[in-house]
Each structure stands twice: as structure tokens, then as C-alpha cells.
Amino acid sequence: ELKVEQNPLFLSMQEGKNYTIYCNYSTTSDRLYWYRQDPGKSLESLFVLLSNGAVKQEGRLMASLDTKARLSTLHITAAVHDLSATYFCAVDESRTYKYIFGTGTRLKVLA
């Protein structure tokens, strides 16, 4: 059974600092997704990572995928308040089309 774990679950950081969110998954997959959710809102896609070593960057966020370690990271550079949200990773289970989410990381960036 595919399990997806994120850490930390909560993250409070100062503006201007760097930090990394980790996403581990339990079975073979080479497709990983990152989403953002603002309070009371729906989910919005951030990144799609489709192969080992894939790296995607958008603004202050950079995501990478290591399929051998079954690990993805979401790195935040010089955080700003607007990045405060909950971030989810998701993995789709090969051959079954099941799409499993991590529990999310709630990020709060303090001014």
C-alpha cells in the first residue's frame, strides 16, 4: 500500500530565511506532484516531477525528485509572507491510477 509522508507538518519561519519540506513515499513511482492550498480554498498545482533527478523552479520555490530514495523536496528560498499556505505532495501509484496525498505541511512565514 502506497504511503506518502511529509515533514515537517508545521513550519513557522522568518521572512528571508530558507527552508526545505520533505516528502517520502513507500513504493516505486516516478511521478510526484506538489500543490498549494490557501486557508478555506481549493488546491492549486505547483509542480509536476516525472523522472529521477527532475528539478522544477518557480519563483522562490524549487522542487526536486529522487526516485531511488523515494524522496522529493520543496525548497523555499528567502521566504516571504505570501508563501504562507499548506503544501501537499502527492504520488500516483503505478499501474493502479491511485493518487495518494501526503498529510500536508502548514507553512507560516512571519514578517
Place this chain on the structure above:
Amino acid sequence: NAGVTQTPKFQVLKTGQSMTLQCAQDMNHEYMSWYRQDPGMGLRLIHYSVGAGITDQGEVPNGYNVSRSTTEDFPLRLLSAAPSQTSVYFCASSYSRRGIGGETQYFGPGTRLLVL
């Protein structure tokens, strides 16, 4: 394009009542799915469909039924509502999942359900 739409936005049910949560997409997406979101538990997959006429169970299917008679619509039925089904329900779709994969999902705005 309206994207993924869900109705209603909010619903209150009494224990034992049944209801249908509606989901529609106008992007000609093959893959559609239903999730529930509970505090501290992320999103959990209820049911999903890889195309019209094809559905399958996700992580937490008990108490829910689905059908997919058209590409556009994917309703979720609560057969006999229970307080444990109080949650926020999201519908999502993606372009294709038949042997290709790798497409992000587009989410609807959600339905907040309270079962008393």
C-alpha cells in the same frame, strides 16, 4: 472554460439522509476523482474514474457510491449519511491516466458537508 465545478458549496444533513454531490468538468478530462479532506489527514481518495463507464475504489470508499455515465460528470452519492462523513469534499480531474500518466489534477472549489 469553467474548469471543475462542484455543487452544492455547503450542505447540512441529518444522520441517515442520502444526498448526491455533483461534480462536472468541461476540459474533456478522462480522469476524475473524489477526495475528502479532514484536519490533520490531508486528502484521502474516495473513488476515481479513468473514463466514462469505469470507476474504482480509493482509500476510503465505504459509505460512498459513484458512477460515470459521461466524460463530464462524476457524482458522489452518500447512501446513509453519518457524522463521520462530516468533511470537505473535493472533486478533481486530469487529462488522461490511461497508460500515460504524469498530468496534474485540477481541483473544484469543494463542498463542505456537515452531518448532524
